[in-house]
Amino acid sequence: MADHNEPNDVKMQIGIMGEKLKEAMPVSVQEFPWKKAEHILVDRLFNLIQEAVKWSLILFFIFSSVSDVVYTFSINRELIIPVALFVGCLVADFLKEISQELFHRSEEKDLKWHFLGMYCIFVFVKFMSTWFATLPRVFLLHVANGGLMQILWLWRNFVEDAKNKQETSSASSLRAS
Incomplete structure (x- = not known):
């Protein structure tokens, strides 16, 4: 019976300690808008994660493309590169x-996920190309590079368009004020 009551005693002691700590805090700390700070922190962390993912995808594209071009030149199949990039x-x-x-809902967030999904498809094509013979492998590697390049370009244009729309809407709201 004593073991059964012990967790309740611990919870009660933690509650008492929390109340004492709250009473000991200055009024300015108690009145601080913690929820707003939490939302700002979460937004900034989300933006930081998005930037990290974006730059890691860009670096993957650059290093894998250079690697594929070097491989293609080493096996003397360089004429495949422009055709495969165009197909990609x-x-x-x-x-x-x-x-x-x-x-049909091409909202900003949905479109970002579409681009990320298409990027994953081309990365999958890159990994699947390792199981093919030399000529199809080289072709698929550069098709994937062309697709990745196009998706990064579309993503860049999408971000620029979103920024321009935001700037024009903020400018028009300032004029209306």
Whole structure:
């Protein structure tokens, strides 16, 4: 019976300590808008994570593209590069159009997830190309590079358009004031 009451005693002691700590805090700390600070911190952390993901995807594209070009030159198949890059860009545009048709809600956040999903598809193509013979492998590597390049370009244009819309809406709201 004594063991059963012990957790309640611990909870009661923790509650008493919390109340004493709250009483010992200065009024300015008690009146601080903690919820607003929490939301600001979460927003900043989310933006930081987005930037980290963006730059890691860009670095992956750069290093893997350079590696693929060096590999292609080493096996003397460099004429495949422009054709495969072009095919990759076309496939990326095709996937973008399909995703916009399937998901009519092309809000900002949804569109970012579409781009990330398409990026993952091309990364998957890059990894799957290792199981093919030399010529199809080289072609698929550069198709994936072209798709990744096009998606990064579309993502960049999307971010710039969103910033321009935000600037024009803030400028028009300032004029209305």
